Amino acid sequence: MLNVNELSVRIGRVDILKPVSFELAAGQSLALLGRNGAGKSTLVKGLAGLVKAKGDIQLGGVGLNSMTQKERSQVIGYVAQDFSSSNVRLSVFELLLLAQNSQNMQLRASPESLVLAQDMLNMLGLAHLSERMLNEMSGGQRQMVALALALIRKPKLLLLDEPTSALDLANQLQLLQTVRDYTQEQNITTLMVLHDLNLAHRFADQTMILESGNVSAFGDTHEVLTAEQIANSYGVHCEVFVGSDGSRSIHPLSAI
Amino acid sequence: MNSVSQTLGQAPSAHVYKNDVRRKLLLIVVFLILTVLAVITDLLCGSGTLPWHVALDGVFHPDQVSPMVHVVMWDLRMPVTITAVLSGIGLAIAGSLMQTVLDNPLAEPFTLGISSAAGFGAALVIVFQTSLVSFLPVDYLLTANAFIFSLVTVLFIGMFAARKGLSVEMIVMLGIAVHFIFSALLGLAQYVANVDQLQSLVFWMMGSLQKSTWTQVGINTVIIVLIVPILLLLSWQISALRGFGEQAQVLGISVARLRMLLLTFSALLASAITATIGVVGFIGLVAPHVARMLVGEDQRFTQLMTMIVGALIMTLSSIVSKMLIPGVILPIGMVTSLLGVPFFVWLVFGRSMGRR
Known part of the structure; x- marks a missing residue:
């Protein structure tokens, strides 16, 4: 179980992430969505300890802030947005x-x-x-x-920052399916920054939408990703189709 | 996941990896042998006319040769050759560390202004007869002053950067600023120096192994023997820093602390060597690149190979410096630069053209 209480990040004079609180059960995946600059990567880096963050983070009842960098590294797996530049x-x-x-x-x-x-x-x-x-x-x-x-470090909290941005369609599906299976089998908690709403629909149990460092929506993915919420958060008209098996797909129509 | 679990005996990737490790170790041994051969050759070469078999006797049977041969081999040639090996090791590993800390393949031990700071420290003694350590015997004043100026300069930059949380680019900028300040002061010292002082200063700045003494060999040996084992133990962490940069924190590495430690080691090595032999360029730039090409970037192997390649290039340069003009020993700094420049040009232009 991940408990985040009033986590905030200030860089210079700018509050990149305003106090954010949420809970996520073990074995569940959370999709972090929002426009560019909404604070998604900062939230992930704050959890990973890569930027200075205020607030309390509990993982399985243990406070991450009280851990040394070494101890923290043993429970967190992090995939950076810019790893591909190495x-x-x-x-x-x-x-x-x-x-x-x-x-x-x-x-x-x-x-x-x-x-x-x-x-x-x-x-x-x-x-x-x-x-x-x-x-x-x-x-x-x-x-x-x-x-x-x-994954090789057997993390209890897996943080993925745009893990599929450079992948082809088949590999996007394969990677996210692997992450989902691993999350459930190992009973860990996973947060992933995504831009593709359909992938979020398919692979995330919970979804959080950030806007200017604030949480604008959080909950079960199918409850959060409604046409109305997408219009409010992204400024885009869209239709949400529900298939016969209950799966959903989002079709963007036009910018508002 | 369990279905794909394999034992090590059936694992092809692990098998290939182990073969690769053996190949790297073999390369390291080969280069070590080449270095030993170069060291023996360097001992046998000199500006005088001592036959090689007499020189060899002087090394292996010192009690059976004439006092003159004994003095030539043990008081003149031996300290010079050992200093070539030590300075090659020290400058190469200092360059490698600087390239890692600054995340810049073109960094070298003198990037943060060590050479001009050491030069100014030497100029204070040669031109103004002033030293920060005037209580020391006269013979050590120049070396000690150059060492203190260069070490304090880099440590100041490192601590200032750590306190202000400066980026790598800012550290380099600060180093360039410091370099120009000391260059200007060095220029001033050269301007007011008389002819003899100017000649001494220019000769010192060119870098020469001929000033080596057993005391300096001892000091440099101690510094290298203290630092190198720690660096080898930190090999995994240094590899992580090279591979992941700031994100190495996610692997539990205190990146800021590791950078400061490596910067201190680099400064200590480069300052000690520069204070002993003057400014010798390109070893610190070239040796780490050659080592990476030979054994990749797993620092367990790269660091060892960097040290060996540094010692080999320096010893070969020492041989060339004695052989190029018979009877004359050229300043080693001039030779390493002449040998290093073509490689440097290839590094900059060859690689950028290859990328197109």
């Missing part, structure tokens, strides 16, 4: 070992980390990229690698 000459397998051994003060990689790296490559269908250098990969492949790096 140009380091490390292979995917080396990166997976690095993610597990970053606190290791011995020169040898732990034997378990070799096994886990292989498992993760197989799980995400990345085994064929194992020896490929990060700087020789496409943006989409790097995003898949970034997810592998986050």
Whole structure:
């Protein structure tokens, strides 16, 4: 269970994120939506400890603010929006070992980390990229690698900042399905910043819409993503279709 | 997920990785052997006419050679050769750390103004006969002053940057500003210096191994022996910093603290070496790049290879400096720059053209 109480972020003189409070049960995924500059990435970075944030964050009843950076890193997995810009000459397998051994003060990689790296490559269908250098990969492949790096540390809270922005349609579906399955199987909590409302509909149990650093809507995804709410938050007329199996799809019509 | 779990014995990626580790270790051993050969060659070469077999006897049977040969080998050549190895190691690893801390492949140990600060420290002694450590014996005044000026300069930049939370770009800007201030002061010292003082100062700035003494060898050895093991133990963290930058925090690494530690180590190494041999460029820029090309960026291997390549280039430069003009020993800084410039040009233009 994730409990966020009055979390806020101020950078310089600007309140990027005004006090935000919410709860999210273990095994659930939350989609963070909103226009550009709404504060979505800042909320995720605040939870990850990458920006200074005020407020209280409890994960499974333990306060994250009272943890050291090292302790916090052991419960949080984070996929950055700009990971794909890294140009380091490390292979995917080396990166997976690095993610597990970053606190290791011995020169040898732990034997378990070799096994886990292989498992993760197989799980995400990345085994064929194992020896490929990060700087020789496409943006989409790097995003898949970034997810592998986050998952291999077995996080209790998974934070994904636009994880599908460079992926093709098939890989978007595969990545989000993997995240959803992992979240449910491992009973962890997942927050993901998304721009595609249909993907949010399909893969998020809960949805939060941010506007200028404030929460404008929060709740079950099918209750939040209504035509009226989308018009209010995005300034776009749209239709929401409900399929025979209960699945929903959103068709944007025009800007208001 | 359990269905795809494999044991290590069946894991092809882990197998390939282990082979790659063996290849890297083999490369490191090969370059280590090359460096040892270069060191022996450097010992056998000199400005005099000592035959190589006599020189070899002087090294391996010091009690069986004449006092003159003993002095030439053990008091003149040996400190110079060991200083070449130590300064190669020190400058190369200092450059590698600076490139990591500043996240800039073209950074080198002198990027933050160490060379001009050390130069001004030396100028104070040579031209103005003034030193911050005037209680020391005269022989050490110049080295100590150059060391203090360069070290204090970089530590000041690092601490100022840490306190103000400056970005990497701002740190570089600050380094450039400091470099120009000390360059101007150095220029002033050169302007008011007499002919002898000017010659001494210019010679010092060119960098030379010939000033090496056993005391300086001892000091540099201690600094390297204290710093290098810590850097090797921090290999995973340094790899994470190179790979993920600020986001290495998510892996539990205190990025600001690690950057400050690496900056301090880099400054300490570069200052100690520069104070001993003067300004020797390009080793700190070139060696880390060569090492990365050979063994990639897993710092467990990169750091070792960087040190070996630095020692190898420096020793080869020392040999060239003695062989190029018979009877004359050229300043080592001049030789490393001449050897390094073509590589530098390739690095800047070759890579940018390759990207198009």
